[in-house]
Amino acid sequence: MTEGTGAGGGTGGGKGFNPEQKMQFLFHLRQKGVINTRVLTAMERVDRGIFVRGHFAARAYEDMPLPIGSGQTISQPSIVGLMTQALDVQPRDTVLEIGTGSGYQAAILSHLARRVYTIDRHRNLTREAEIVFTKLGLVNITVLTRDGSFGLPDQGPFDRILVTAAAEDPPGPLLQQLKVGGVMVVPVGQSDTVQSLIKVTRSEAGFDYEEFMPVRFVPLIEGIARE
Ligand code: SAH
DSSP states (O other): OOTTOSTTTTSOTTOTTOHHHHHHHHHHHHHTTOOOHHHHHHHHHSOGGGTOOGGGGGGTTSSSOEEEETTEEEOOHHHHHHHHHHHTOOTTOEEEEEOOTTSHHHHHHHHHSSEEEEEESOHHHHHHHHHHHHHHTOTTEEEEESOGGGOOTTTOOEEEEEEOSBBSSOOHHHHHTEEEEEEEEEEESOTTSOEEEEEEEEETTEEEEEEEEEEOOOBOOSSOOOO
16 A cells, blocks of 8 residues: 555545645644744645545644554644754754654655655654655655664764654763754653653753753654564
């Protein structure tokens, strides 16, 4: 069921990301506090309908998380927007994302950064995301099946790191792979409770932590999934 569910697929009857839906989608994002023009433009360019499959595809433009298989979810668009905005991605940045999931967040990052590495522990998800990135011509994304808690020491250090699964603490290896001047955004807290989104900024002097909103993410789990 991977083939044929890509661009335009699954939404049924040519619904797609039409201009009116786009306008409503962007209006809602702005209302939720996503005001950065680069972030809004990137989100306008990426059709969330392509990343949501089956009968949930009809709800792709609503502001809610949706199931994507392997027991995981595609995040709520307003949260994606606010996290991306907090990450403050610059055009020359190399970004690491932990938790590829559907690939939606990585696709948005690919329009904002020079290069994106995205990792997931579920091979099914990385495989499907890679097919979609190829279809969309997003050639600056590298997808890998790994335990993301260890980051990618060979490719780092990174300008920006975005973790889209909740950890009890920001993982040490990820902090180490953040450049001086770099930013990491990570949900922190127990998986079944409300977590806090934390923005970590690395300076010469060390790490600065800023808590900026309550969120609810699936947990960051150790090891590669056996599917
Ligand atoms: N960013 C995604 C949503 C992420 S859901 C999107 O845009 O759709 C969280 C993802 O984190 C899940 O796909 C889950 O498999 C992944 N995950 C959890 N623990 C992980 C780990 N240790 N390493 C890599 N990925 C992990």
